[in-house]
Amino acid sequence: MALPAVAFFGIFALIPLIGVVVISFMEWNVLGSPEWVGLTNWEAVLFDRPFTWTALGLTVTFVIGSYLFQAPVALLLGVFMAGQQRYRALLAVLYFLPLLFSSVAVGLTFQSLFSPNYGLSAALPFEWLPNDWLANSDLVMWVMIFVVGWCFVPFHGLLYQAGVRQIPQSMYEAATIDGAGRLRQFFSITLPQLRYTIITSSTLMLVGSLTYFDLIYVLTGGQPADAVRILPLDMYVTGFASYNLGYASVIAVILVAIGLTLSLLLNVLSGSSKMDSDKAGA
Amino acid sequence: MMTHTTSSEPVTPDAKSDRAITPETAGADRGNIKQNKVRRTGAPGEKLNILGGLGGWIWLAVIILPIYYIVITSFRTSEDLRANNQLLPSTNPTIAPFIKVLQNDFLHYFTNSVIVTLATVAVVLSASVMAAYYITRSTTLGGKRLFQIILLGIAIPVQATIIPVYYLIQQLGLYDTLWALILPQIAFAIPLSVLIIVNFVRDIPAELFESMKVDGAGEWRILTSLVLPMAKPALMTVGIYQALQVWNSFLFPLVLTQSSEVRVLPLSLWEYSGQFGIDVPATLAAVVLSALPLLVAYIFARRHIVAGLTAGFGK
Structure with missing residues (x-):
């Protein structure tokens, strides 16, 4: 019964996961066959290639920046959408729209909006508005964080909305009787009750942006300036543009390692906090 | 302090004022939409509610502007795009970009x-x-x-x-x-x-x-x-x-x-x-066409799609 699932999963997901570790010890330039070279790739990528560390730094900036932008907006949006007012329900329908566009569609849209010749800067009469959004190496990282946020905030907003709706109304009623104001209720009821949602959403956000590739590739036209060449993109360019698949596999293994560590860490966190909230609920 | 427009159930004054301070409590009787038309003045949560509403509309603008932009741009020629204000719809709308995409x-x-x-x-x-x-x-x-x-x-x-x-x-x-x-x-x-x-x-x-x-x-x-x-x-x-x-x-x-x-x-x-290349409207027409099937699906099966998207994460 389980055979088809096991076969597909084993051949095309599990074996590649092991395969990427194996290829990281091989030299392979796409055309020939891979050849065993031991630790050569690892040494080269970690010690003789300063850009690896630059890319890691950029990845950290991207992941943290994305989180600081997406998490608060998604949380507030979720709380907002969970309200009962009719216009909020209508807004929620519209908030969902970015989820219907593929990352390429979003990338091309913003590429055009940020174009110096016919984008926002040309249309709006503000002199101070920069017109080289995507070419300016100081700006481009923030533009990426914004655009990626544009795509993913709606999804996380939905998660929070569902989370808020599960909070028992009686808690708010009791707090109101005790004279707690809105702000107090938000920090003493809503936030603690959302703990589990916060962990789930945070895991998806952090691991998601760690391995994020599509939009950044499209927005930079596939020729990323080094200012946004985060690890997943660095892996792709090294592997499929420079045809050094051994190096690229090393980068991929580093990504998997960071990603798994991060998920495990957050999982441990969620395990303990879930127990706490279970107790609080009882 | 406040005026209920209507209330289908008799409420005690106490319950009334509780509701006024936290409209969320209206969730306790979800079917009663009129409950949400409660007008409040001077209640402690009032300012926060206005801020929340404002934030909601600002985010809507952030979401809608790019979508509005691709839609209006896909209905103009590339010359039109460069000659006129890009954020206003063309005065000479054309479906040429869509035809070009379909022909390709x-x-x-x-x-x-x-x-x-x-x-x-x-x-x-x-x-x-x-x-x-x-x-x-x-x-x-x-x-x-x-x-x-x-x-x-x-x-x-x-x-x-x-x-x-x-x-x-x-x-x-x-x-x-x-x-x-x-x-x-x-x-x-x-x-x-x-x-x-x-x-x-x-x-x-x-x-x-x-x-x-x-x-x-x-x-x-x-x-x-x-x-x-x-x-x-x-x-x-x-x-x-x-x-x-x-x-x-x-x-x-x-x-x-x-x-x-x-x-x-x-x-x-x-x-x-x-x-x-520089025929940006044609590219954006392709973007619009590619999103169209999902948009249609969204209109007809919104609830299923929303549930489907958050499936497995919502719990």
């Missing part, structure tokens, strides 16, 4: 996307429901182990395994075929799908399985006439979620296909933008 094999790419999506989702659903049935009914250690390994798969990032997948597809002689897109995407969709369906199948009472067995039903009968009908809502959510993922996926086609014969929609957008 859009329907062919669209068909490829449909084939890949349907094939992937069909196999994912059948394989996952079978695996979920095995896992829930299995009393051996093997079943548990299997579930744990499959769960681990949720954490495997697709991006990081693309190089071995590329190698594998090449060795199998499937490079640049639709199979190259279908097979790996099935594999990566299975873990989450199995998880969601298992959670659902577990809720089927054990007595139902027992009584069917007593009646002499085999595994297949039980699967098709008990598990499948009962797990239908889960299959629906999983199907929608995976269909969206596959429909919009970019990295697999980018790495595993090359020729225009097997090009799928997201990759076609990427190629169009290179091919059309």
Whole structure:
């Protein structure tokens, strides 16, 4: 019964996961066959290639920046959408729209909006508005964080909305009787009750942006300036543009390692906090 | 202090003022929409509510502006785009950009996307429901182990395994075929799908399985006439979620296909933008056309799609 699932999963997901570790010890330039070279790739990528560390730094900036932008907006949006007012329900329908566009569609849209010749800067009469959004190496990282946020905030907003709706109304009623104001209720009821949602959403956000590739590739036209060449993109360019698949596999293994560590860490966190909230609920 | 427009139930003054301070409490009687028209002045939460509302409208603008921009731009010529204000609709709207896209094999790419999506989702659903049935009914250690390994798969990032997948597809002689897109995407969709369906199948009472067995039903009968009908809502959510993922996926086609014969929609957008160059309206018309099927689906099945998207994460 389980055979088809096991076969597909084993051949095309599990074996590649092991395969990427194996290829990281091989030299392979796409055309020939891979050849065993031991630790050569690892040494080269970690010690003789300063850009690896630059890319890691950029990845950290991207992941943290994305989180600081997406998490608060998604949380507030979720709380907002969970309200009962009719216009909020209508807004929620519209908030969902970015989820219907593929990352390429979003990338091309913003590429055009940020174009110096016919984008926002040309249309709006503000002199101070920069017109080289995507070419300016100081700006481009923030533009990426914004655009990626544009795509993913709606999804996380939905998660929070569902989370808020599960909070028992009686808690708010009791707090109101005790004279707690809105702000107090938000920090003493809503936030603690959302703990589990916060962990789930945070895991998806952090691991998601760690391995994020599509939009950044499209927005930079596939020729990323080094200012946004985060690890997943660095892996792709090294592997499929420079045809050094051994190096690229090393980068991929580093990504998997960071990603798994991060998920495990957050999982441990969620395990303990879930127990706490279970107790609080009882 | 405040005026209820109407209230279908008699409320004590105390309850009334409670409601006024926290309109969220209106959720206690959700059916009563009029409850939400409560006007408040000077209540402690008032300022916060206004701030929240303002934030809500600002975010709406952030969401809508780019979508508005691609729609109006796709109805003008490239000269028009450069000569006039880009944020105002053209005074000479034209459908030429759409015609150009349709004349450049859009329907062919669209068909490829449909084939890949349907094939992937069909196999994912059948394989996952079978695996979920095995896992829930299995009393051996093997079943548990299997579930744990499959769960681990949720954490495997697709991006990081693309190089071995590329190698594998090449060795199998499937490079640049639709199979190259279908097979790996099935594999990566299975873990989450199995998880969601298992959670659902577990809720089927054990007595139902027992009584069917007593009646002499085999595994297949039980699967098709008990598990499948009962797990239908889960299959629906999983199907929608995976269909969206596959429909919009970019990295697999980018790495595993090359020729225009097997090009799928997201990759076609990427190629169009290179091919059309400065004809930005044509590129954006392709963007609009590519999102259209999902938009139509969203209009007709919004609830299912929203549920499908957050499936497995919402709990």
